[in-house]
Amino acid sequence: MDSLTPQPFDKGASLAHRYGAAVPAAGPWNETIARQLEHRSVRAYKADPLPAGTVETLVAAAQSAATSSNMQWWSAIAITDPAKKKVLAEVAGGQKHIEQCPLFIAWVADMARNQRISAQEKVEFECMPWLETFMVACIDAALAAQNAVVAAESLGLGTVYIGAMRNDPVRVAKLLGLPPQSFVVVGLCVGYAAETGAGEVKPRLPQATVLHREQYNVENEIAERHAYDAEMANFSQRHELQAATWTQRVLNRLGPIKSMNGREKLRTVLAGLGFEIR
């Protein structure tokens, strides 16, 4: 789909898909925004290869995202090798779409490049071992990845983020040959959605819950959450997800430590990969 060809879009319909009954009073609109609203995660892919130069296009968009002080503390590893994707799918608890997608991009918080510059230029980097520095690297990787997602979707491609790379950062680092002080923050599947893969747009919390004016405000939060629970209960019913309401999913996800799949050890694991995070 070439975006220069005007596509029909319907602001009201897009907002209804995203918010159900709680439609916000959105203003200016265009095709780029309409496409952002239609985002959904794609978990089944066709085997079709991507057009030549696709990864270069996506990384050009990624590199065009803002980066703190132009430091660019991230790398991307483009993976097409079936054997590597098989291991990554295993790390992710058997997510088959990692094997299916023609392109998997691992987004790396990469302080190793700085470590090399420090050694090559013989300057000690006092700013490396801090939470702030670690966090900026993760955020810059996220900004880059999200720009790649927008670019991919504008080309008619589907994507899904794979946080489960963090189930075993050491195995992933070994597989991809990462040096100390680098790790895969998140993976991304890219490809053409199979007919069964492109689900419905998932409703989000009412804007009133997440958007505050001048000051944090939770006045109607409980009522808004109950309204959203009803929206998500309907959505779950249509898609046979396990938990009926959003509240129940939050309780399941944040209640028992076992829902973290071992990721509560991340700080220790990252220390082993050279991140102090003081």
Place this chain on the structure above:
Amino acid sequence: MDSLTPQPFDKGASLAHRYGAAVPAAGPWNETIARQLEHRSVRAYKADPLPAGTVETLVAAAQSAATSSNMQWWSAIAITDPAKKKVLAEVAGGQKHIEQCPLFIAWVADMARNQRISAQEKVEFECMPWLETFMVACIDAALAAQNAVVAAESLGLGTVYIGAMRNDPVRVAKLLGLPPQSFVVVGLCVGYAAETGAGEVKPRLPQATVLHREQYNVENEIAERHAYDAEMANFSQRHELQAATWTQRVLNRLGPIKSMNGREKLRTVLAGLGFEIR
């Protein structure tokens, strides 16, 4: 600018602006991607107000970004109050564009909402105090913010991220009435660029440096860095920035601890705001 009106765009020119001589072999292209490539940070704004409903549009785009397990661990605070923007500009070391822009959005990593759900539903949340959870909240806030940036730029608006909100997270939290377990990850100025505000597209590292194939690879990294140093030296000369080369800027930014403006204390400061980050 309505994106339904076809705009001229030139892939080769966009890539040359972003990469200088090291133009990557990018493939598919369209207007959305062209606009992403043209991103630049805007640090001077006109006083012109935004069209009605702009913040609702931007937050609808932000909420349409992926969010880990649909948990939505972020909030946005829209700030237009001049008195509040004045304080935020002070926190950021006197960045005047925070006062100038008609809309400032504070992107909040918001675990406070979960704390309230835990209390309201009488379920203990074992997954709260971990680095993994903190990191996901920051990343989700970043994905949301970046979608808002793409939407804003598609509407002809300029933006700039303000990481300096983290110079004093406690003062920012008090100003915005944030409860424990929430903090402003990053701010964002939004508005129409003043004529002096929209600078040139900033060159980035060659793709060969940040994009790896199947495996991390630094084979030609030093030569690539020197080539980028030359690009950035030219850019700096055109824009009278202090440091001549990118390497020098990295040394300045990561070498002496004073360049962190106190942000090395972030972990301690966030502990005071209720984030354990184990």
